[in-house]
Amino acid sequence: MQRVATWRRKGLGRLFLWGLAALAAYVLIRNLVTNPTLFFQQVINGLQLGFVYALISLGYTMVYGIVRLINFAHGDIFMVGAFVSFYAISRFQLNQVPAQIVGGLSSNISAFLGTILVIILSMLTCSALATTVERVAYKPLRNAPRIAALITAIGVSFFLEYFAALEFVFTSDYINYQRPFPVQVWDIRGVKISNIMLIIVVTAIIFLVILQQIVRRTKIGKAMRATSYDTPTARLMGINVDGVITFTFALGAALAGAGSVLYAIAYPQLIVFMGILPGLKAFVAAVLGGIGSIPGAFIGSLIMGQAEVLSAGYLSTTLRDAIAFTILILVLLVRPQGLFGEPEGEKV
Amino acid sequence: MLLEVQNLNVYYGAIHALQGVSFNVEEGEIIALIGANGAGKSTTLKTISGLIRPRSGNIVLRGDSITTLPAEEIVRRGVVQVPEGRKIFAPLTVQENLEMGAYSRRDPAEIRQSMERVFKSFPRLKERLSQYGGTLSGGEQQMLAIGRGLMARPRLLLLDEPSMGLAPILVEEIFSIIREINAQGVSILLVEQNALMALSVANRGYVLETGRIVLAGTADELLHNPLVIQAYLGGH
Numbered sequence: 001m002q003r004v005a006t007w008r009r010k011g012l013g014r015l016f017l018w019g020l021a022a023l024a025a026y027v028l029i030r031n032l033v034t035n036p037t038l039f040f041q042q043v044i045n046g047l048q049l050g051f052v053y054a055l056i057s058l059g060y061t062m063v064y065g066i067v068r069l070i071n072f073a074h075g076d077i078f079m080v081g082a083f084v085s086f087y088a089i090s091r092f093q094l095n096q097v098p099a100q101i102v103g104g105l106s107s108n109i110s111a112f113l114g115t116i117l118v119i120i121l122s123m124l125t126c127s128a129l130a131t132t133v134e135r136v137a138y139k140p141l142r143n144a145p146r147i148a149a150l151i152t153a154i155g156v157s158f159f160l161e162y163f164a165a166l167e168f169v170f171t172s173d174y175i176n177y178q179r180p181f182p183v184q185v186w187d188i189r190g191v192k193i194s195n196i197m198l199i200i201v202v203t204a205i206i207f208l209v210i211l212q213q214i215v216r217r218t219k220i221g222k223a224m225r226a227t228s229y230d231t232p233t234a235r236l237m238g239i240n241v242d243g244v245i246t247f248t249f250a251l252g253a254a255l256a257g258a259g260s261v262l263y264a265i266a267y268p269q270l271i272v273f274m275g276i277l278p279g280l281k282a283f284v285a286a287v288l289g290g291i292g293s294i295p296g297a298f299i300g301s302l303i304m305g306q307a308e309v310l311s312a313g314y315l316s317t318t319l320r321d322a323i324a325f326t327i328l329i330l331v332l333l334v335r336p337q338g339l340f341g342e343p344e345g346e347k348v
Numbered sequence: 349m350l351l352e353v354q355n356l357n358v359y360y361g362a363i364h365a366l367q368g369v370s371f372n373v374e375e376g377e378i379i380a381l382i383g384a385n386g387a388g389k390s391t392t393l394k395t396i397s398g399l400i401r402p403r404s405g406n407i408v409l410r411g412d413s414i415t416t417l418p419a420e421e422i423v424r425r426g427v428v429q430v431p432e433g434r435k436i437f438a439p440l441t442v443q444e445n446l447e448m449g450a451y452s453r454r455d456p457a458e459i460r461q462s463m464e465r466v467f468k469s470f471p472r473l474k475e476r477l478s479q480y481g482g483t484l485s486g487g488e489q490q491m492l493a494i495g496r497g498l499m500a501r502p503r504l505l506l507l508d509e510p511s512m513g514l515a516p517i518l519v520e521e522i523f524s525i526i527r528e529i530n531a532q533g534v535s536i537l538l539v540e541q542n543a544l545m546a547l548s549v550a551n552r553g554y555v556l557e558t559g560r561i562v563l564a565g566t567a568d569e570l571l572h573n574p575l576v577i578q579a580y581l582g583g584h
């Protein structure tokens with residue numbers, strides 16, 4: 001009886017989901033037919049957003065994979081990365097340093113090198129901050145009930161936001177971001193593609209490939225996978241699990257740091273709360289892809305980017321943020337392990 | 349003396365799992381630690397490996413206390429455990445599993461040498477290098493687990509129920525490999541429920557019952573001890 005009931009509930013859930021998918025497909029196809037230019041524009045915009053989410057959501061998923069902690073402070077580390085890049089550009093003109101050191105660079109190349117310099121600075125700052133947070137706030141709770149660490153993560157998140165809002169740290173106001181290079185827009189049959197969009201996609205793909213290589217090929221990457229699968233046995237191999245955890249936080253934060261600069265370049269307004277929504281959406285992307293799975297986080301992020309932009313464009317702009325949480329609820333109801341997740345972890 | 353375990357007391361919350369356990373392993377020996385389910389055999393090995401901290405007692409390796417060292421440092425000193433249930437890293441390939449065994453070592457040439465030696469003992473692993481650990485059969489997983497342990501170049505190998513769940517012919521094979529490993533100079537602390545097999549390869553043995561060592565002696569003495577025959581050898 002029990003089995004029949006679950007089966008029926010699952011069947012209903014599936015039916016509901018398919019219905020929703022059919023409705024979405026209908027809306028999309030109709031819009032594709034009536035105004036293909038606008039449709040492709042939306043897809044491009046969604047792609048840009050999705051790649052930024054991918055850079056954030058990898059940090060959630062890797063950290064969760066190893067310490068089974070949803071690091072709610074991750075979005076705020078992202079925010080710090082954006083602010084650091086703002087000060088580096090507007091106060092210290094870090095992006096102009098290459099041009100000053102090497103005379104006679106073309107303006108394109110010097111802007112390119114300057115941007116890389118800014119991205120690297122943000123990555124390093126975010127890594128340092130994340131590993132400090134891990135050491136100070138999470139490590140003492142390694143053996144405490146999981147809920148304690150989760151509440152601590154939320155606390156750290158608030159702390160970072162309000163600490164950053166202090167006048168002698170960053171600021172509590174909105175500030176306008178100064179891009180390290182001018183925007184260029186190309187018009188391809190009515191679809192506008194900007195250099196920002198291209199830079200985001202290319203940079204994100206480069207980082208994703210590097211990450212994949214680290215996790216697949218390097219010794220520490222293999223240790224990450226082993227630790228994520230079975231921590232006590234990893235320790236029996238002589239793997240320094242604390243070191244692996246620190247490395248994982250640093251790696252995830254570095255990606256978020258890179259993502260934060262790209263995000264600020266694309267959406268050039270900063271506020272200390274700017275990490276909350278992208279953070280939550282990237283988290284939903286990680287859950288959608290199957291938390292703990294790196295390809296899952298990537299695919300989940302691209303889907304989230306599309307879902308957000310398309311629902312804002314075709315349903316209602318106010319749906320923009322709600323759509324993420326609708327997806328979260330649906331995933332948790334219908335396929336809690338996500339697209340690429342194992343139904344049940346081996347975790348002891 | 350290679351390893352001295354002195355008066356270990358280990359608790360899981362209120363459960364007093366090891367109650368003053370003492371024993372020792374001499375250089376070059378195979379020591380069998382036998383006991384029923386829940387006697388505390390795995391707890392003993394985990395405590396030696398540093399996964400569990402004892403409330404009191406001491407673990408001494410060649411005269412140095414390793415009681416409070418982190419697990420990875422204990423591996424580096426040559427005490428390597430092959431855990432109960434094999435604990436293969438399922439999403440890692442056979443090769444990567446072996447590499448993880450050598451995690452504490454640096455010299456790539458030496459590591460390759462060790463890997464070749466593992467293939468000599470377990471030729472089947474070589475054919476399956478790029479296969480995922482989780483797709484191996486139970487017997488192959490046990491071979492991989494032991495091979496992975498050997499990759500750390502142990503002085504003392506802690507084996508937790510290597511025969512568990514294996515067909516008799518594989519059990520024979522595993523035990524002959526255990527002898528071989530020992531013949532190459534690795535001391536072995538062997539935890540087994542299969543007391544007959546364990547005592548047939550061991551020099552000496554200890555019997556653990558609900559957290560206490562109740563009997564100790566040479567393998568021969570234990571094989572002929574009426575209590576051991578009664579409780580662990582099926583009464584023959």
Ligand SMILES: Nc1ncnc2c1ncn2[C@@H]1O[C@H](COP(=O)(O)OP(=O)(O)OP(=O)(O)O)[C@@H](O)[C@H]1O
Pocket residue numbers: 360363365383384385386387388389390391392432541
């Ligand atoms: N993580 C744990 N939490 C609480 N109690 C535990 C834990 N691990 C083991 N125990 C208890 O400690 C005692 C010893 O367990 P241990 O695993 O060492 O036994 P064992 O001799 O290895 O048994 P088996 O032959 O079944 O593997 C048992 O009573 C067990 O229930």
Ligand SMILES: [Mg+2]
Pocket residue numbers: 389390391432508
């Ligand atoms: Mg056991």
